Amino acid sequence: xxxxxxxxxxxxxxxxxxxxxxxxxxxxxxxxxxxxxxxxxxxxxxxxxxxxxxxxxxxxxxxxxxxxxxxxxxxxxxxxxxxxxxxxxxxxxxxxxxxxxxxxxxxxxxxxxxxxxxxxxxxxxxxxxxxxxxxxxxxxxxxxxxxxxxxxxxxxxxxxxxxxxxxxxx
Ligand code: S3P
Numbered sequence: 001x002x003x004x005x006x007x008x009x010x011x012x013x014x015x016x017x018x019x020x021x022x023x024x025x026x027x028x029x030x031x032x033x034x035x036x037x038x039x040x041x042x043x044x045x046x047x048x049x050x051x052x053x054x055x056x057x058x059x060x061x062x063x064x065x066x067x068x069x070x071x072x073x074x075x076x077x078x079x080x081x082x083x084x085x086x087x088x089x090x091x092x093x094x095x096x097x098x099x100x101x102x103x104x105x106x107x108x109x110x111x112x113x114x115x116x117x118x119x120x121x122x123x124x125x126x127x128x129x130x131x132x133x134x135x136x137x138x139x140x141x142x143x144x145x146x147x148x149x150x151x152x153x154x155x156x157x158x159x160x161x162x163x164x165x166x167x168x169x170x
Contacts, residue, residue, distance in 0.1 A: 001168050002072045003160060004090045007099035007139065008132055009078040009116050010109040012148045012156060016099065017075035019157035024164070030075040034062040043077075047117035056083065063089055079118075081138040091143070095167055097160050098142035103129045105149045 003020055005013040014030065021028035032043055035058050039046055046055050060083055066074055067089040074094065080086050090096055101109075107125045114120060121127050139145075144163055148156050 001164075002067070002070060002074055002090075002094035003164055004074045004076065004094040004096045005099060005160075006076050006081050006090075006096060006142055007078065008101065008106060008128075008135065009119065010106040011078075011099035011101045012109075012153050013075050013078075013099055015153040016148075016156045016160065017073045019154055020160055020164075021073040023157065023161060024073075027072045028075065029066055029072045031059060031062045031066060031080060032075075032077045034066060035059060035077075038062065042115065044115060044117050044120075052117075059083075060086060067092065067094065079135075081135065081141065087138075087141055095144070095164060096142040097144045097146060097163065098139045099156065100139070100145055100147045101149050103132060106132070 003026070005017050007013055018028050020026070035046070035055070036042060039058060041049070043055070046058070056079070059077060059080060063080060063086045066072070070093055074090065076090070080090075087096070103125060106128050110116060110119055111124065118131065119127060146156050146159055
């Protein structure tokens with residue numbers, strides 16, 4: 001059984017996934033890192049040189065490969081849920097948890113970084129609101145939802161560990 005973290009950029013997926021992996025001795029796997037190693041390019045380079053469509057195709061392949069294995073905490077890119085096939089693959093042997101946060105908090109957490117092509121725009125806060133709204137129905141498909149606006153990342157990790165133990169009985 002895998003633990004799959006989905007959610008918008010800046011909701012804490014990477015930090016929380018690493019904490020869970022360490023505490024449960026599971027393997028941490030990031031679909032974005034998988035893509036960067038496979039393509040030998042950064043996410044920014046893939047978007048600017050080949051476009052988002054190409055990125056989504058490579059992301060689809062990464063999900064197929066990663067989701068075929070067990071015993072992992074999978075840290076997905078924020079747009080992974082846009083593909084119904086990705087959701088099916090990831091849920092088949094995984095508990096899907098969506099991390100959530102408000103646009104202001106997301107903006108606060110992402111503003112200082114430049115590695116997210118979708119947010120390298122003149123009005124990132126407006127963009128965050130827009131994309132978040134357009135993806136609500138996709139994120140709703142997760143099995144569990146945790147709002148990270150007001151809790152620490154290790155509290156979010158503990159909540160997910162509880163869910164996992166209840167489900168897997170470890
Ligand atoms: C994206 C999120 C990013 C990365 C890419 C696209 C998105 O991952 O996959 O920049 O569409 O929301 P993080 O959510 O880890 O930042």
